[in-house]
């Protein structure tokens with residue numbers, strides 16, 4: 147017969163075990179988030195914001211841990227999408243450019259001079275074309291959740307002010323590892339060289355390349371002017387939206403409530419980051435000017451010369467992106 151004291155001890159042990167189990171199950175599940183840029187940049191801040199919102203709203207069930215500098219793919223940013231698809235990465239806030247080798251529809255945003263302004267970007271991401279692009283991502287085995295923004299990409303170089311395609315003749319320009327960029331800069335008469343972001347700054351420093359293109363936030367935060375890039379042309383030739391996304395198996399393993407929370411927080415963090423990126427733009431440009439960079443703005447006819455010089459890129463790439471998506475984007479942009 148167990149004594150009342152031993153029963154008491156047993157009860158205490160069981161209670162302790164129960165407590166231990168509940169602490170164990172209550173321990174947060176950690177998901178990795180890949181980004182190319184750190185939280186010194188709006189892009190990295192978008193991922194940190196997402197992590198913060200998840201922390202607040204997941205009742206301690208989920209924690210997002212951000213891995214910047216494309217470190218989960220050893221700096222090779224064009225492998226990020228595949229790594230997320232295969233499960234090496236749980237979640238990512240990624241660039242449409244870096245994912246475009248695996249998802250051709252994402253090249254829509256890189257079509258030179260296709261998106262005239264921020265309203266057009268919002269019309270596309272929030273419109274019919276945006277839905278089609280999310281379906282294209284889904285078809286490639288990754289779950290898209292929301293949009294962010296790296297921004298309109300501007301051209302810088304160490305040699306000359308650029309206001310006509312002929313100024314680019316023979317200039318070595320670092321481009322991202324997406325084939326469309328090779329075509330755009332070749333059409334402009336430049337000499338494009340593909341390399342990762344990790345390799346770009348050293349290449350600019352040594353003069354292995356003469357120029358590069360990136361949004362103002364990247365130029366400003368990375369102090370690209372300090373590696374000799376004294377000439378900046380504002381040509382808004384393409385926009386680079388960011389996509390918040392999840393590995394499909396990870397997504398499937400979450401409860402419906404968790405999925406809803408993760409999607410809502412992605413959309414919220416994205417909206418927050420898009421607004422911030424845009425608000426900071428004017429201040430960044432002023433700071434860049436103050437550091438001695440010559441900033442060239444294009445008038446209508448100069449802009450038109452660049453549009454005409456890159457028309458062949460549309461001929462090649464619209465069929466690869468999908469005529470229907472490009473048409474939908476046109477309708478989204480033109481809608482009142």
Ligand code: X2X
Nearest residue numbers: 182241243322342343360
């Ligand atoms: O590599 C770049 O230029 C960057 C940081 O903008 C992207 O990842 C697309």
